[in-house]
Amino acid sequence: MAGFPKHWPDTCPPPDAEPANGVVYRICRENPPAVGDFQSHAELGKASKGDACLRYGLSVFRNPSEARHLTELFPKLGKLIFRGELTAEHGKLKATPARTRPSHMTWWPFEKVERAAAFTISSEG
């Protein structure tokens, strides 16, 4: 049965995260995406002063124009937008908006999921 890595904190993903579903967009550097394009902060060994559980998730967006906007603000973040259709088999999802950014979500993928497989390059946004 699909599950999350055992070393994640006890309440991660948080209880109010829901089974993943619907279209989301992710910013990547390479096409096809490199392994690093779909790795979390925790997997990349990066610290964060914020919520520890968010470190294990991946930032995705419901709105492609929000993703496109960020590629203009942070050119080194990546220039490519990938579109993915997630289902409950891909893990859990929660809206994690920062201030007035309603479209930002965090995706916690199940351990065995091949993350990039659900995504294709998008020209939207």
Added chain:
Amino acid sequence: MDWNIKGLNSDPEDFRGFKTLSVLIDVDGPRLFTAETRVCNALFMLVDENNESARFVVAPTSDAIIAQLENGTVSVRNALDQPVVWVLETDHTLEPQNAWRTTLGELPESVLPAQGRMLWPHLQPAFRLRAIGEGLSHGTVPASVIRQVVEGASTALRKAAAHVFKEPGKQGRASNSRKRLYDLPVQHFAYNSFEVAFSLPPEQQETLLQDEDDAEMQQIGTALAEAISSSNSAENDDANLQALEIELLEALEKLVPPLSGTVTEFEVGGTILGQGDKTFRLDRDTSKRVKKVLQTVRTKEEKITTLEGLVAEMDRDNLTFTLRQTSDHKDHVCSFSAEVFDEVMDAFVNENRVAISGRETLKSGNIDVSIFNEVGEDALQG
């Protein structure tokens, strides 16, 4: 990281233990945030990282700058562009390793936010027009250029709205709110060369991004973008321009530079044009082509008219009135400029007869008024 930092070595200890105050953008971790450091409160922007370290641009900031950033009057680039900035290199536990004192101008473009990008997408200008020409910079922009840019943008939107909603052929309640579509609040002026940017009221600006198909503004933007694309056709022939309706040609006329004077080029952009906030450049060659086609179309579809009549109805929102009891015995819907608003209002309220002159569309009889005068008692008696 493949870029060298031009600047003076600075003490990284100044930033050790910085305290995050507010995260403005978080994508796989905080990327733009304010923080308290030993030297000042600062805006931190993560501009590059690799497996070993991360580089931040750190700019002194204030509550006023952050407020401007959050309400869209200052772009992210401008908020960072302070007289002194630092590049701070940290490890991935955010422990400072190196620091350099520098300026934004010394940093490579490839790591910086694009010019004009606002903090959040809904803050991007809805419509903007930039006049480009030798010597247009802060303090040297002639009033005529400011007027040209502001009126050009506003009139182009009004003409495009007339095309989309087929005004001023009708008047009344349905069209009463159209003015809001072209009389937009100015978001900011910029002196690079001279730019005016318009936003929508905040709620509408949000809707524009969330519900694009339904937004009336989007329809106007799409019409304008199509007209601009027609003027920019690669074949350099006029066929695409000739296919445009007269309102769109007149909108274009307001977005192309004059054939003489300081302004040699206009840059048009904004979220209502769609296409990912793409900008379009219109030069004097385009001006010549637009003017030529417009002249041909006007000869076929319009005539110069001089009439007398009574201002029987007035739509003050859309700057139109209906002229009745006319010297040609027909009713005409007339559009007028804001400059003659008081005269039109006076004639309407006092039921004075007026003489108008302007361009009449042969098909509809609508008149674009250029001269408006009350007819004096002497004239009436004569």
